[in-house]
Amino acid sequence: MFRVKEYVKAGSLEEAYQLNQKKSNVLLGGMMWLKMGSNYKMTAIDLSGLGLDKIEETEEEFRIGCMCSLRQLEQHKGLNEYFGGVFKACTRHIVGTQFRNGATVGGSVFGRYGFSDILTCMMMLDTQVELYKGGIVSLEEFAKMPYNRDILVRVIIKKDGRKAAYVSQRPSKTDFPVIACGVAKKEDCWYVSIGARPGKAALVKLTAGESSLAEQAQAAAEQFAYGDNLRASGQYRKYLAGVYVRRLMEQLKGEEQK
Amino acid sequence: MNIEMTLNGKLAKAEIEPGTLLLDLLRSLGCYSVKRGCETSNCGLCTVWMDGVPTLSCSVLAARADGHEITTLEGVREEAEAFGAFLAAEGADQCGFCSPGLIMNVLAMERELESPAMDEIREYLAGNLCRCTGYAGQMRAIEKYLNRKKEA
Ligand SMILES: Cc1cc2nc3c(=O)[nH]c(=O)nc-3n(C[C@H](O)[C@H](O)[C@H](O)COP(=O)(O)OP(=O)(O)OC[C@H]3O[C@@H](n4cnc5c(N)ncnc54)[C@H](O)[C@@H]3O)c2cc1C
Numbered sequence: 001m002f003r004v005k006e007y008v009k010a011g012s013l014e015e016a017y018q019l020n021q022k023k024s025n026v027l028l029g030g031m032m033w034l035k036m037g038s039n040y041k042m043t044a045i046d047l048s049g050l051g052l053d054k055i056e057e058t059e060e061e062f063r064i065g066c067m068c069s070l071r072q073l074e075q076h077k078g079l080n081e082y083f084g085g086v087f088k089a090c091t092r093h094i095v096g097t098q099f100r101n102g103a104t105v106g107g108s109v110f111g112r113y114g115f116s117d118i119l120t121c122m123m124m125l126d127t128q129v130e131l132y133k134g135g136i137v138s139l140e141e142f143a144k145m146p147y148n149r150d151i152l153v154r155v156i157i158k159k160d161g162r163k164a165a166y167v168s169q170r171p172s173k174t175d176f177p178v179i180a181c182g183v184a185k186k187e188d189c190w191y192v193s194i195g196a197r198p199g200k201a202a203l204v205k206l207t208a209g210e211s212s213l214a215e216q217a218q219a220a221a222e223q224f225a226y227g228d229n230l231r232a233s234g235q236y237r238k239y240l241a242g243v244y245v246r247r248l249m250e251q252l253k254g255e256e257q258k
Numbered sequence: 259m260n261i262e263m264t265l266n267g268k269l270a271k272a273e274i275e276p277g278t279l280l281l282d283l284l285r286s287l288g289c290y291s292v293k294r295g296c297e298t299s300n301c302g303l304c305t306v307w308m309d310g311v312p313t314l315s316c317s318v319l320a321a322r323a324d325g326h327e328i329t330t331l332e333g334v335r336e337e338a339e340a341f342g343a344f345l346a347a348e349g350a351d352q353c354g355f356c357s358p359g360l361i362m363n364v365l366a367m368e369r370e371l372e373s374p375a376m377d378e379i380r381e382y383l384a385g386n387l388c389r390c391t392g393y394a395g396q397m398r399a400i401e402k403y404l405n406r407k408k409e410a
């Protein structure tokens with residue numbers, strides 16, 4: 001059970017940051033994940049009053065506030081049109097509509113969960129995170145950074161012309177993924193992201209070669225480490241990754257040729 | 259701490275502990291349709307609307323409702339009864355414990371999606387679990403309910 005003694009609706013990021021420096025305090029995103037733990041916290045710091053619940057689209061990028069819900073990602077027309085519907089694809093199987101109305105982008109990305117569909121999807125794109133104190137860093141780098149007490153203010157995704165596709169496999173609908181795969185392509189470069197291995201999403205880049213897509217997909221899938229857990233074995237995950245990466249490559253290649 | 263919200267169209271003031279869940283506050287205010295099921299954000303039994311958006315009240319602090327509009331089944335009684343009749347006609351409410359959450363989400367879906375296909379309905383309602391019916395009766399009831407105007 002998650003319990004708190006005080007609740008503060010932060011009036012500024014600075015106030016939230018200062019409060020968050022105390023280990024006994026906690027930032028609230030959608031609270032879905034936090035609630036699963038049994039924690040007693042002094043102060044819950046609510047970021048919901050800071051106007052960070054919007055997705056802004058400019059000529060160069062999408063700027064996604066940390067308090068945007070997963071449902072906003074799923075339904076945002078601009079994001080989905082630009083990136084071939086991957087944000088709908090990566091969110092639609094996460095629990096249910098009400099859940100996705102609550103769970104936030106900030107909580108999902110800051111958490112860097114191994115099973116995360118969101119991290120996997122964003123990783124294949126030119127994505128950066130804006131940290132209140134840490135500034136702007138690439139998502140790839142952020143995923144490797146140790147946890148600290150900074151605030152993830154927004155996620156920035158560049159409109160760099162990448163075409164993207166996404167797929168996950170789950171034991172049953174709405175369950176956690178057994179494997180999550182994203183493939184993006186820009187010119188002759190493939191960006192392959194695989195999560196739920198069960199380790200968190202990582203990125204592999206390869207130059208599109210002369211060999212078959214099956215061989216290229218296999219070469220990409222081989223570069224990740226896979227492990228066992230109750231949901232699936234590492235061996236099975238590795239096999240699935242090769243198949244799904246090939247299918248996503250074929251899908252993107254097919255769209256390119258249209 | 260003190261909060262103020264609009265609950266089912268009326269101003270409601272409450273003194274709450276900072277850690278109070280919205281679910282507990284609503285039940286303490288007499289909205290017994292709001293049910294506690296899994297409490298892990300999975301079952302949808304606790305669904306209410308926050309500013310018209312279906313929300314899991316087990317996973318929101320009541321403090322967050324301050325200044326917002328909350329709707330429970332008690333606030334959409336007539337519509338709930340109308341849809342409830344379709345559930346009953348299809349034998350789709352055996353123990354009935356999940357019905358309030360399901361009804362709130364179906365009514366939200368009706369407002370949000372125009373003529374949804376069965377796949378879209380299933381996807382929208384994937385977060386409403388039922389352990390009795392096997393969902394087939396519910397789906398029939400929903401389909402007939404959404405088509406009622408066409409057929410009238
Ligand atoms: C039952 C269940 C099933 C799920 N299934 C899936 C799934 O299939 N696929 C998937 O991708 N995800 C899944 N998730 C994860 C979910 O999508 C969210 O990623 C997760 O709940 C975190 O988001 P939140 O808004 O609830 O964050 P919270 O629970 O509020 O916060 C999570 C952590 O992030 C911190 N935090 C929140 N916001 C910020 C910020 N702006 N800056 C810094 N720190 C912050 C919090 O302090 C906390 O430590 C599941 C979660 C649950 C509970």
Ligand code: FES
Pocket residue numbers: 293294295296297298299300301302303304305314315316317
């Ligand atoms: S009690 Fe809220 S989702 Fe189950």
